[in-house]
Amino acid sequence: xxxxSFAPAVERLAxxxxxxxxxxxxxxxxxGGLIAAACTARAGSSDWFERGFVTYSNxxxxxxxxxxxxxxxxxxxxxxxxxxxxxxxxxxxxRATLAxxxxxxxxxxxxxxxxxxxxxWLAWGRAGAVQAERLQLPGDRDAVRGATVAMALLRLAESAxxx
Numbered sequence: 191x192x193x194x195s196f197a198p199a200v201e202r203l204a205x206x207x208x209x210x211x212x213x214x215x216x217x218x219x220x221x222g223g224l225i226a227a228a229c230t231a232r233a234g235s236s237d238w239f240e241r242g243f244v245t246y247s248n249x250x251x252x253x254x255x256x257x258x259x260x261x262x263x264x265x266x267x268x269x270x271x272x273x274x275x276x277x278x279x280x281x282x283x284x285r286a287t288l289a290x291x292x293x294x295x296x297x298x299x300x301x302x303x304x305x306x307x308x309x310x311w312l313a314w315g316r317a318g319a320v321q322a323e324r325l326q327l328p329g330d331r332d333a334v335r336g337a338t339v340a341m342a343l344l345r346l347a348e349s350a351x352x353x
Contacts, residue, residue, distance in 0.1 A: 204237075207238040289316075
């Protein structure tokens with residue numbers, strides 16, 4: 191996966207954020223920092239990219255983002271509830287006004303009943319207005335991770351452009 195392939199989506203996001211004077215944060219599990227890397231590959235991203243959290247383990251989600259361990263125990267790390275809590279944590283632990291979070295199963299292992307490889311929960315939004323969607327992405331690990339980055343950038347741009 192080539193970071194430059196995300197350049198058009200990052201440019202759209204950067205333009206929307208600059209117009210509003212907003213900054214973003216990312217909270218990533220299955221993508222391991224690729225969303226942040228795609229954003230910061232663009233020169234000038236320090237004007238709108240505040241910080242990224244890579245919280246690959248459940249403990250990191252709890253310790254760094256403040257995701258309640260009981261939430262993870264009840265719903266699993268790959269869940270809407272955890273993705274939403276990751277966004278809330280990213281906003282609470284940064285100066286960003288908009289955040290995105292991803293948690294999923296990129297494969298080739300890790301599938302559990304009801305959550306096959308390619309299952310990703312994406313959440314994005316502002317404090318008090320977080321949206322989430324379940325993605326079921328085809329392909330190998332690189333394809334799942336790449337599609338997750340692309341979708342996260344799209345949702346962030348749409349949110350930054352919206353009302």
